[in-house]
Amino acid sequence: MNALHIDSSILGDASISRQLSQAIITQLQQQNTDLNVEYLDLATQPIPHLTAEILMGQNTEQSQLNEKLIQQYLNADIVVIGAAMYNFGLASTLKAWIDRISVAGRTFKYTENGSIGLAGDKKAYIASSRGGIYGENNPMDFQEGLLTTVLNFTGVTDIQIIRAEGVNMGAELKDKAIEEALNRIKTL
Numbered sequence: 155m156n157a158l159h160i161d162s163s164i165l166g167d168a169s170i171s172r173q174l175s176q177a178i179i180t181q182l183q184q185q186n187t188d189l190n191v192e193y194l195d196l197a198t199q200p201i202p203h204l205t206a207e208i209l210m211g212q213n214t215e216q217s218q219l220n221e222k223l224i225q226q227y228l229n230a231d232i233v234v235i236g237a238a239m240y241n242f243g244l245a246s247t248l249k250a251w252i253d254r255i256s257v258a259g260r261t262f263k264y265t266e267n268g269s270i271g272l273a274g275d276k277k278a279y280i281a282s283s284r285g286g287i288y289g290e291n292n293p294m295d296f297q298e299g300l301l302t303t304v305l306n307f308t309g310v311t312d313i314q315i316i317r318a319e320g321v322n323m324g325a326e327l328k329d330k331a332i333e334e335a336l337n338r339i340k341t342l
């Protein structure tokens with residue numbers, strides 16, 4: 155079984171989304187001793203932004219990277235994404251990854267009846283961390299909302315969001331949010 159583990163927080167060891175995404179991977183490893191984990195740390199090894207040159211396939215090195223990232227996503231049975239909320243959205247490095255794997259004919263296709271995702275048959279876990287409290291389906295949330303939309307668009311509908319929020323609203327709320335998220339991970 156293949157897992158793709160992605161982190162995007164810029165805060166290193168102080169990051170909550172990293173702590174949660176790692177806890178999810180550890181939990182999954184306990185359940186699947188043969189779990190093969192590929193890891194992308196987008197903060198320390200960012201993927202260059204998509205350019206016209208890359209889009210047109212005029213940069214061999216970047217075309218190879220596109221292929222690697224798409225294959226890695228398609229091959230994963232499980233995707234675990236550590237997503238910090240930055241300015242209501244995702245880290246730009248995570249958006250750069252999305253721009254590389256959202257490719258017509260590879261991870262989705264357009265038909266006369268609309269789009270079809272080609273990367274289904276996988277589970278996704280989003281380890282979400284945010285300073286304020288937004289709950290679900292909040293119009294100010296372009297973080298979980300964007301990630302869920304992109305995953306859905308590529309055919310991935312089995313998504314669990316493990317959320318720690320209100321983490322910048324005092325130590326008590328922060329500790330409680332992390333503890334609750336970690337407890338939820340133990341039940342996965």
Ligand SMILES: Cc1cc2nc3c(=O)[nH]c(=O)nc-3n(C[C@H](O)[C@H](O)[C@H](O)COP(=O)(O)O)c2cc1C
Pocket residue numbers: 163164165168169170171172237238239240241242243283284285286287321322
């Ligand atoms: C650059 C930056 C932008 C942020 N923007 C928001 C925001 O728009 N809304 C919010 O609730 N929290 C915001 N925060 C707080 C983070 O979401 C919070 O610290 C979260 O824990 C980050 O994830 P991490 O701990 O994995 O780094 C921001 C933090 C940083 C560093």
